[in-house]
Every structure is written in structure tokens, then in C-alpha cells.
Amino acid sequence: MSPLQLLLLSVALAMDCFAVSIASGIILKRLQWRTFLTMATLFGLFQGGMPLIGWTLTLWASHHTAAYDHWIAFALLIFVGGKMIYEHFHSDAPAPTFTPTRLAVILTLALATSIDALAIGISFACLGLTDMYTVFTHILIIGIVSFIFSLLGSILGATMGKRLNLNAELWGGLLLIAIGTKILVEHLRG
Numbered sequence: 001m002s003p004l005q006l007l008l009l010s011v012a013l014a015m016d017c018f019a020v021s022i023a024s025g026i027i028l029k030r031l032q033w034r035t036f037l038t039m040a041t042l043f044g045l046f047q048g049g050m051p052l053i054g055w056t057l058t059l060w061a062s063h064h065t066a067a068y069d070h071w072i073a074f075a076l077l078i079f080v081g082g083k084m085i086y087e088h089f090h091s092d093a094p095a096p097t098f099t100p101t102r103l104a105v106i107l108t109l110a111l112a113t114s115i116d117a118l119a120i121g122i123s124f125a126c127l128g129l130t131d132m133y134t135v136f137t138h139i140l141i142i143g144i145v146s147f148i149f150s151l152l153g154s155i156l157g158a159t160m161g162k163r164l165n166l167n168a169e170l171w172g173g174l175l176l177i178a179i180g181t182k183i184l185v186e187h188l189r190g
Contacts, residue, residue: 025157
């Protein structure tokens, strides 16, 4: 895989992180560096770690993981997005329970957005990448690009959320459902 191909792959994988980070920034409506750095770090770790897991799993059972990875991502994103939309329409509660400052929420989002990266690890093995150094270099680049895109998305979302006074939970929930649906449709199409 050429450096340009690897960079383009890394950017493509980071797009879901970017979109979810924008939604999270919109919800927060202000810069929260600790949350943004935690989210970016976890998104980068998951985006980099999942190809390693996929590559390793392919060594013994690639057909098992490829069969259902998209359903896991779809279910997680639909759950989180649906919860956000529900909370938007049931706003009689004093504060929304969905908040991207909670570690459990960030971990769920990191897992959901990184399921596609599992398939990339499978493709690494199918392309004949057997050198551990090469695989680690690839996952490091994927993780760094995801970190950068996530951080930029959070900042952009917080800036937009503050200026536009958006209905954050509604739009964020719709965005997460759209991402989950996109993942499912792409995998079902083949």
C-alpha cells in the first residue's frame, strides 16, 4: 500500500470520527479541552486498534468477523442516536442524560465508529501484509489521523453550536443514525 493510499484510507476511516465529534461539539456548545482530547485520544486508539484486531482475527477466522461487524456498528449508533432524539423530544428533564463528557458515552462512540476499521485489518491480511512493523506503521497513521480529525471536529462543532444555537441532541442523534445506516448499507451492498 502506497503512502498516498494509506493516507486516503486513514482520512476515510476518520470521517465517522469527524462527524461524531462535530455532533458532540454542537451538544457542548463550548470548548472543553479535556473532553475533546479524551474523545480524540479514544477515537484514535480505537481506529488504530481495530485494524490490529481485524488483522489478528483474520489469521484464524476472517469470515466470522466480516459477517456481522456492520450490524454491531449500526446497533450502537442507532441506540445512541435514538437516545439523543428521544431526549430532545422529552426535554422535561432538567438536564439531558446523553452527554459526550461521560466516559461511557465516549467509549461507545469510539467503538461504534471504529467497527469499519476492523474490516480494514482483515483487508490488510488479505493483501498479504504479514510484517508486524508494517502493520503497526499503518495503524499508527490511522490512529493519528483519526485523533486529528476528531479534535478538529469537536472544535468545529462547539464553535458552530455556540454560534448557531442548534438543537444539538436532535441533530446529533440524526447524524449518528445516518452514520450507522451508512455503515450498514455499505456492508450490505457488498
